[in-house]
Amino acid sequence: MSKAASTRSSPRSGAALPPAGAGRLVDSLAPLLHEWLPxxxxxxxxxxxxTxxxxxxxxxxxxxxxxxxxPGLLHLLVRVEQRSTPDPDAGPVPVAPTDDCYQLLIGVRSALPPQLAAARIGPVHEGPLAGRVVYEALHDPRLADLLLEQLRSPGAxxxxxxxRAVEIPAGLTPRLLGAEQSNSSLVYGEKYILKILRRVFPGANPDLELPLALARQGSERVPSPVAWFEAVGADVGGGAGPQSLTLGVLQxxxxxxxxxxxxxxxxxxxxxxxxxxxRALGQATAEVHVALADALPTVTLGPHQTANLAEAMSGRLDATAQAVPALLPYVGGLRTAFDALARSGSAPRESDGAEAGGAPVxxxxxxxxxxxxxxxLRTPDGEWSLIDFEGEPARxxxxxxxxQPAVRDVAGMLRSFDYAARTHRPWNPGWAERSRSAFCDGYADATGTDPREDAALLRAYETDKAVYEVLYEARNRPDWLPVPMAAIHRLAGHRP
Known part of the structure; x- marks a missing residue:
């Protein structure tokens, strides 16, 4: 990751624990983490x-x-070892599992004040923190402020x-966002928002990489990163060796x-x-796609790559049906979308042009x-912005x-209009369809290409997204499972 020109070294009051000390600390916290993490x-x-x-x-x-x-503030990167099960997101053939690495910010006190009771993890009975109480540090304004101070003074x-890319003012009051999400976010002085990535991976996270690339292109559709922090030389296992991990982004x-x-x-x-x-959101999405295509390399997918794409979607369908039996009656109908995509890779498509020899791309x-x-996000004057470029966290x-084909994002938004309509009573399918059509119209206005023209690709991605939603809701929000299942019913070709 390239560093901002303003980065400079600064003294730090804390210290990194040696491997043996870090191991003893995590071992002493293990009984509490067993209960708290899940x-x-x-x-x-x-x-x-x-395990x-x-x-x-x-x-x-x-x-x-x-x-x-x-209080004290500990920053931990912890590898969580779990018994493996087949993962529908891994493709048609499950790969060897790797343990997940999580970023934890742990507060330490001799006793918790009442206002931090909800952040409690528990008392430590042995090890270097014996006799202390540990808690989720982001709930503590004093510790949240300390995290911003680290970002205000770049260094290691x-x-x-x-x-950091720009100067950050001091004295910004922090508050933790309580919205349900796959990471954690702090707002400082109603001026900045810091996303703390929880499940971290080796390599540049697109939630930092892509907004930085868009900022270089002068795009105003995505908030530009103000500061960020990473772990350097961290070995999270899996044979990758020491690498950098993106940990948080301030915007x-x-x-x-x-x-x-x-x-x-x-x-x-x-x-x-x-x-x-x-329609305006479709235009904004298209503008971001154009800027990304200008800022970063693009590729073409020929017949072989298209067939592989369809095969991966079909594999996720099979694995998800095993994990969520309610999907089983629809597998045959859903698979026709992926079969059509595979066939489209060997049939000319005017919208995509062709490789040498006439093969479509x-x-x-x-x-x-x-x-x-x-x-x-939409501003009061009607301008749209796109946020959270991390991608689907399970992948x-x-x-x-x-x-990937830009139509993947289009399919995701089309599914979102359907989600909104399905959560309203009474269900308003016409509202969803008109919104979906307007979004595609706006996208076509900005690019000159209507995503509906490649019907096989769009249907395949919308079906793949609905299958992903079924797995997500079954794992995390079972009460919401009927929402994607209604789309599954439609996409599989069943009559209402």
Whole structure:
């Protein structure tokens, strides 16, 4: 990751623990983590027994006071070992499992004040923190402020490296966002928002990589990173060796903006159409795609690559049907979408052009990867922004960073309009269809290419997204499972 020109070294008050000390610390916390981690919204290993923990790195951002009440702040990278099960996201043939690495920010006190009771992890009975209470540090304003101070003064502390692109003012009051999400976010002074990545992977995270690339292109559709921090030389296992890990990104907080999901739900509640907003959002999405294609390499997918893409989708369908039996009756109908995509790779398509010899191609580029209404913000003057470029957290980072057809993002947004309509009572399918059409119209206005022209590719990606939603809801929000299952019913060709 390239560093900002303003980065400079600065003294740090904390220290990195040596490997032996980090191991003893994590061992002493293991009984508490066994109980606490599976209850966290961002923990991806739900349903699989935890078999152990190992320390990747441990850093004292504020050393715990051995004689006083505290607080102390510990930054931990912990590898969580779990019994493996076949993973539908791994493709048609499950690969050898790798343990997940999580970023933990642990507060340490002799006793918790009442206002931090909800952040409690538990008392430590042995090891270097024996007799202390540990808790989720992001709930503590004093410790959250310390984290921002690290970003204000770029430099390194053990394996941690803090970088910034612009000056950051001091004295910004922190607050933890309580919204349900796969990471954690702090808002500072209603001016900046810091996303703390929880499940971390070796390599550049697209939630930093892509906004930085868009900033270089001068794109105003995505908030530009203000500061970020990484772990350098961390070995999370799996044979990859020491690498850098993106840990957090600070961006402007668009405090007067509203997210697209809430806007859509309000329109439904008020009995209003959403077509004007959807068309403008389609234009904004297209502008981001154009900027990404200009900023980063693009590739073409020939017949062989298209067939592989369809095969991977079909494999995810089979694996998901095994994990969610409600999907089994629809497998045959859903597979026709992927078969059609595979066949389209050997039939000429005017919209995509052709390789030498007449073989059709599909253009692929870097994309958002998890685009839906909740990943968009609209300002009071009607301008749309796209946020959260991390991609689908359940998919491997290498896949999320791979160039893909831009229609994948379009399919994600089309599914989101359907989600909104399905959550409203009574269900309004016409509202969803008109919003979907307006979004595609806006996209075509900005690019000159209508994503509906490649019907096989769009249907395949929408089907693949619905299958992903079924697995996600079954694992995390079973009450929501009927929403994607309604789309499964339609996409499989069943009559309403």
């Amino acid at each position: 209850r966290q919204r961002w923990f991806a290993g739900k349903g699989r027994p935890i 152990g923990f190992s320390a990747v790195a441990a850093t004292e951002l504020m050393p715990p006071d051995a004689s006083g009440p505290g 502390l053990g394996p941690l490296r803090f970088d 402007p907080f668009l405090r007067d903006s509203e997210d697209g999901w809430q806007l859509a739900l309000r329109a439904l509640a008020d009995g209003r159409e959403f077509t004007d907003e959807a 599909t253009r692929a580029q870097r994309v958002h990867g998890d685009l839906h209404l909740g990943q968009t 491997p980072l290498t896949e999320r960073r791979r160039p």
